[in-house]
Amino acid sequence: MAERILTYSEALNEALREEMHRDPSVFLMGEDLCTWGDEGGVFGVTKGLANEFGTERVRDTPISEQGFVAMGVGAAITGMRPVVELMYGDFLALAMEPLVNQAAKIRYMFGGQVGVPLVVRTNLGASGGKAAQHSQSLEAWLMHVPGLKVVVPRTPADAKGLLTTAIRDDNPVVFLEHKLLYFTKGPVPLGEHVVPLGRAATVRPGSHLTIVGTHVMVDRALEAAAELFDEGIDVEVIDLRTLVPLDIETIVSSVERTTRLLICHESVERAGWAGEVAMEVMKHAFDALDAPIGRVCGKNVPVPYSESLEPLVVPQAAEIAAAARALLAGVELSLPALTG
Amino acid sequence: MEQTGLNMSERTELLGLLHRMCVIRAFDSTLPELYTKGLSRGSSHAALGQEAVAVGACAAIGEDDYITSTHRGHGHAIAKGADIGRMMAEILGRSDGYCRGKGGSMHIADFSIGMLGANGIVGGGFGLAAGAALSAQLRGVERIVLCFFGDGAINQGAFHEISNLAGIWKLPLVLLCENNQFAMSARATAMVSGGDLAARSSAFGFPSESVDGMDVLAVRAAVRRAADRARAGDGPTLIVANCYRFAGHFSGDTMSYRSRDEGDPWLKRDPLVTFRRVLVEQGLVDDAEADAIEHAAELAVREAIEFAKLSPFPEPATAWEDVYG
Numbered sequence: 328m329a330e331r332i333l334t335y336s337e338a339l340n341e342a343l344r345e346e347m348h349r350d351p352s353v354f355l356m357g358e359d360l361c362t363w364g365d366e367g368g369v370f371g372v373t374k375g376l377a378n379e380f381g382t383e384r385v386r387d388t389p390i391s392e393q394g395f396v397a398m399g400v401g402a403a404i405t406g407m408r409p410v411v412e413l414m415y416g417d418f419l420a421l422a423m424e425p426l427v428n429q430a431a432k433i434r435y436m437f438g439g440q441v442g443v444p445l446v447v448r449t450n451l452g453a454s455g456g457k458a459a460q461h462s463q464s465l466e467a468w469l470m471h472v473p474g475l476k477v478v479v480p481r482t483p484a485d486a487k488g489l490l491t492t493a494i495r496d497d498n499p500v501v502f503l504e505h506k507l508l509y510f511t512k513g514p515v516p517l518g519e520h521v522v523p524l525g526r527a528a529t530v531r532p533g534s535h536l537t538i539v540g541t542h543v544m545v546d547r548a549l550e551a552a553a554e555l556f557d558e559g560i561d562v563e564v565i566d567l568r569t570l571v572p573l574d575i576e577t578i579v580s581s582v583e584r585t586t587r588l589l590i591c592h593e594s595v596e597r598a599g600w601a602g603e604v605a606m607e608v609m610k611h612a613f614d615a616l617d618a619p620i621g622r623v624c625g626k627n628v629p630v631p632y633s634e635s636l637e638p639l640v641v642p643q644a645a646e647i648a649a650a651a652r653a654l655l656a657g658v659e660l661s662l663p664a665l666t667g
Numbered sequence: 668m669e670q671t672g673l674n675m676s677e678r679t680e681l682l683g684l685l686h687r688m689c690v691i692r693a694f695d696s697t698l699p700e701l702y703t704k705g706l707s708r709g710s711s712h713a714a715l716g717q718e719a720v721a722v723g724a725c726a727a728i729g730e731d732d733y734i735t736s737t738h739r740g741h742g743h744a745i746a747k748g749a750d751i752g753r754m755m756a757e758i759l760g761r762s763d764g765y766c767r768g769k770g771g772s773m774h775i776a777d778f779s780i781g782m783l784g785a786n787g788i789v790g791g792g793f794g795l796a797a798g799a800a801l802s803a804q805l806r807g808v809e810r811i812v813l814c815f816f817g818d819g820a821i822n823q824g825a826f827h828e829i830s831n832l833a834g835i836w837k838l839p840l841v842l843l844c845e846n847n848q849f850a851m852s853a854r855a856t857a858m859v860s861g862g863d864l865a866a867r868s869s870a871f872g873f874p875s876e877s878v879d880g881m882d883v884l885a886v887r888a889a890v891r892r893a894a895d896r897a898r899a900g901d902g903p904t905l906i907v908a909n910c911y912r913f914a915g916h917f918s919g920d921t922m923s924y925r926s927r928d929e930g931d932p933w934l935k936r937d938p939l940v941t942f943r944r945v946l947v948e949q950g951l952v953d954d955a956e957a958d959a960i961e962h963a964a965e966l967a968v969r970e971a972i973e974f975a976k977l978s979p980f981p982e983p984a985t986a987w988e989d990v991y992g
Contacts, residue, residue, distance in 0.1 A: 389831055402799065406802055425791075428791060436769055438767035440766070474990055571952060
């Protein structure tokens with residue numbers, strides 16, 4: 328299939344545009360989607376869409392996160408497919424009532440009478456000193472609520488393919504982007520591109536250790552893996568792509584080969600999803616493990632502002648590399664023969 | 668009581684209103700018995716004394732229109748046309764319940780009649796109602812949404828956010844506040860700053876109306892006016908229907924926060940009694956016919972209970988169904 332190089336933001340924009348063309352029930356709501364900056368969206372995701380589809384289908388809202396997310400739920404149970412944007416993931420705290428008590432419950436609590444085909448898009452992550460109220464990674468909150476799906480795309484192609492799938496899904500999907508990824512570039516298929524939920528991507532094959540992560544943690548793991556390879560350590564890196572549903576099979580089959588697992592997330596360590604992945608791996612592959620499962624996560628503090636402090640609380644490549652070395656300390660390793 | 672223009676041509680409809688009010692009264696009157704017999708569990712909230720609000724309001728909108736309801740929602744569902752057998756089966760946690768036994772009293776919904784659900788979160792219906800109104804507006808269908816809520820919910824942030832959103836987008840929405848004077852034990856007179864619930868709409872630029880919530884015809888007339896505005900594209904209206912929660916917050920409420928006789932003036936204006944009296948005085952019904960309507964309602968509720976008791980409990984496997992679809 329033909330591809331072009333797009334930014335992550337452009338890829339998301341393309342998914343929205345294509346789905347709005349395909350399905351008249353898709354509409355967008357959020358703050359500053361229509362005219363902010365360069366024709367829409369703080370991160371440019373809705374650029375040009377208000378011009379193309381009109382301000383009925385691309386609606387600027389007042390600053391009322393609980394209200395307009397709840398309206399998304401109401402529209403979703405009466406025949407529409409709303410895609411609602413929260414400008415920052417931290418504002419999930421303002422919208423948890425409709426997401427947790429309404430969207431996630433309605434299908435089950437009403438005995439399957441109706442589904443909630445709602446997408447709530449927002450972003451996670453520390454970047455450039457946005458400090459404690461604009462930097463959090465709160466995905467574990469959402470994973471803890473049965474009824475929600477949680478999607479975490481990393482590449483532009485996945486951004487397009489997973490958003491397309493999320494919009495077509497008949498369940499509430501929280502679609503979590505990352506601030507540092509909006510302007511990264513990559514190949515994106517032209518035309519319809521669908522990536523199923525619940526399928527992780529092995530982005531680097533390796534034999535000594537498996538690292539699983541999401542978003543920029545995958546990039547930092549790849550950076551660490553390149554450094555470790557020079558030291559004779561061969562790391563496999565898995566991008567989970569979605570957290571609910573979670574592709575535990577891909578992780579388990581990797582760990583069965585590598586026998587070691589390191590889990591990386593930017594969200595804080597305490598009660599983070601590394602614990603969930605570790606328990607699942609112990610359940611399914613305990614006998615395969617040759618070392619305790621390790622994790623490198625955000626520190627249990629709010630994200631600080633200063634450029635000298637922010638990087639200390641968010642995992643960096645060096646910390647991931649160090650944790651990998653520790654998991655393999657004292658083990659004699661041999662690199663696979665370089666063939667071909 | 669609003670009674671001008673009552674005539675024989677409206678007789679069937681008016682008797683229908685009385686019948687539905689009687690069904691709600693009979694239905695919610697059984698709740699303590701269901702609980703003490705171990706047939707129901709959790710919390711059930713009776714709307715005794717508030718029958719005129721539910722019935723008057725739902726009589727003013729169309730079959731295709733939507734409603735959202737509250738934790739005290741049996742009356743709203745009955746007024747919208749829900750099947751009381753399936754409602755009772757839900758309260759008894761049975762497989763023939765509206766939610767197959769997964770929702771209970773606080774989550775009765777019937778999407779086939781536009782009843783978008785009772786809600787266990789106070790104020791949880793505001794956004795659902797406004798979203799359904801936006802959905803109707805976007806789809807270009809002539810449907811309006813009637814959002815029931817209480818005097819407690821008017822202090823939720825959601826009320827203010829949704830009033831603003833509905834106002835700027837002129838959503839076809841009727842915000843109907845049932846001021847039954849109490850949010851659990853908290854009195855509206857103590858909890859609503861300024862005291863005038865209806866005044867709150869003026870800040871959002873849309874009209875409001877206070878109405879006697881003990882008068883089914885007054886409620887119907889007010890909601891008709893609001894529904895007409897909504898259908899004309901003129902946006903939301905706030906209606907405050909003043910009424911009184913005859914019973915406690917729920918079946919086990921000892922009501923230590925109110926005196927034994929403080930509700931007497933309200934009880935004297937019992938909406939069923941006064942409406943029946945008007946119908947008799949106007950010659951639309953005689954006492955024997957009115958008695959028959961009341962008895963039929965009680966019988967229907969007894970039959971609903973029997974239906975519910977015969978309905979099997981849900982299969983264990985259903986606990987895992989409908990988390991996702």
